[in-house]
Amino acid sequence: MRPTRYELRLEPDLTTLTFAGEQTVTLEVAEPTSQIVLNAVELTIDEATITNARGDSRRGAPLADEPAERCRLTFPSTIEPGTWRLRLAFRGTLNDKLRGFYRSSYKDPNGEVRLMAATQFEATDARRAFPCWDEPDFKAVFAVTLVIDPKLTAVSNTAVVGERVEGGRKIVAFADSMKMSTYLVAFVVGELEATDPVLVGKAPVRVWCVPGKRRLAAFGHEIAVASLRFFEDYYGLPYPGDKLDLLAIPDFAAGAMENLGAITFRETALLVDERAASHSELERVADVVAHENAHMWFGDLVTMTWWNGIWLNEAFATFMEMLAVDAWKPEWQRWTTFGVSRAAALAVDGLHSTRPIEFHVEAPRDADAMFDVLTYEKGASVLRMLEQHLGPAVFRDGVREYLRRHAYANAD
Numbered sequence: 001m002r003p004t005r006y007e008l009r010l011e012p013d014l015t016t017l018t019f020a021g022e023q024t025v026t027l028e029v030a031e032p033t034s035q036i037v038l039n040a041v042e043l044t045i046d047e048a049t050i051t052n053a054r055g056d057s058r059r060g061a062p063l064a065d066e067p068a069e070r071c072r073l074t075f076p077s078t079i080e081p082g083t084w085r086l087r088l089a090f091r092g093t094l095n096d097k098l099r100g101f102y103r104s105s106y107k108d109p110n111g112e113v114r115l116m117a118a119t120q121f122e123a124t125d126a127r128r129a130f131p132c133w134d135e136p137d138f139k140a141v142f143a144v145t146l147v148i149d150p151k152l153t154a155v156s157n158t159a160v161v162g163e164r165v166e167g168g169r170k171i172v173a174f175a176d177s178m179k180m181s182t183y184l185v186a187f188v189v190g191e192l193e194a195t196d197p198v199l200v201g202k203a204p205v206r207v208w209c210v211p212g213k214r215r216l217a218a219f220g221h222e223i224a225v226a227s228l229r230f231f232e233d234y235y236g237l238p239y240p241g242d243k244l245d246l247l248a249i250p251d252f253a254a255g256a257m258e259n260l261g262a263i264t265f266r267e268t269a270l271l272v273d274e275r276a277a278s279h280s281e282l283e284r285v286a287d288v289v290a291h292e293n294a295h296m297w298f299g300d301l302v303t304m305t306w307w308n309g310i311w312l313n314e315a316f317a318t319f320m321e322m323l324a325v326d327a328w329k330p331e332w333q334r335w336t337t338f339g340v341s342r343a344a345a346l347a348v349d350g351l352h353s354t355r356p357i358e359f360h361v362e363a364p365r366d367a368d369a370m371f372d373v374l375t376y377e378k379g380a381s382v383l384r385m386l387e388q389h390l391g392p393a394v395f396r397d398g399v400r401e402y403l404r405r406h407a408y409a410n411a412d
């Protein structure tokens with residue numbers, strides 16, 4: 001059974017800190033079955049109905065298995081092979097765990113506490129926002145609609161294609177995404193301000209932040225545009241999204257997350273006061289922005305089949321980040337200062353407890369342990385060695401071939 005398309009409608013409420021969801025998933029069923037098992041955690045599924053093209057419809061009984069983070073839907077009769085549409089209605093809470101669909105708080109310029117809603121799905125937390133198949137090789141098209149307070153702004157992976165106010169709520173519809181892994185879906189809802197867009201190819205590139213911080217967005221915006229252009233040229237492939245928004249989120253667990261077209265950052269990794277910042281603060285913003293943009297191809301267009309291959313995302317994005325920042329500011333001598341990161345990787349790699357760059361991952365939660373100095377910095381060091389050994393042009397041609405061959409699919 002494979003999902004090919006999710007039509008997902010979510011209604012977050014920042015006063016009750018809950019959300020209601022409705023989705024229709026198009027499924028290709030390969031073998032007769034009376035059960036469907038999908039990933040879901042801390043969600044209440046109120047309704048499950050499956051229908052085929054002939055109009056045969058049946059209701060499923062949902063049974064949550066919270067420890068396994070799954071939900072089993074049992075149907076009264078067999079679902080024959082073919083195309084089916086699974087409709088689910090569900091509810092959840094905007095949690096304070098910085099994963100899944102969560103709430104982030106910040107103080108506005110008057111010192112008042114404000115809330116926004118944001119997402120963080122990698123590795124396996126899309127299942128906290130909507131019932132889904134969130135293994136990286138279940139790529140599908142996502143058509144997202146967000147129903148929000150009319151005073152707020154909603155951003156997702158793709159361009160807004162429709163917006164209307166109905167019954168006191170603003171309904172924002174987003175364009176279909178490319179075929180991509182579930183962990184790359186993102187939504188941000190709140191009081192948000194954006195920079196003016198700059199076009200790279202056909203894609204407008206903007207930086208978003210909470211009100212009052214837009215003056216800190218120029219530097220991040222500049223490297224975002226420069227690195228996106230650099231990668232289009234280096235990869236020989238256009239940016240795969242229809243727009244690119246970089247969003248500074250007040251509460252964010254990691255440095256940043258490469259959601260296609262809606263990259264989320266902790267504020268210090270995107271916003272910076274150019275005149276007051278130290279060199280290392282500027283370098284950090286340039287590195288993280290270039291790294292996330294590199295992922296739009298390495299990770300988003302081509303994705304590892306399973307989490308053991310996360311280095312295909314992260315070692316490459318770290319290597320590409322260096323190339324792009326070095327091209328943008330050659331005077332920073334980024335490859336020389338990268339020696340510090342390489343030394344840190346060598347120190348860990350000298351321990352008995354080290355592991356190979358590619359390493360067996362069984363349970364999804366083990367995937368989280370793979371985001372370390374061996375995957376990122378050792379991986380990038382090995383790629384730099386390979387590039388220097390083969391020569392930059394041969395290496396680049398290999399990268400182009402890899403991306404073309406596996407576009408919209410997975411590799412291992």
Ligand SMILES: [Zn+2]
Pocket residue numbers: 258291295313314317
């Ligand atoms: Zn990364």
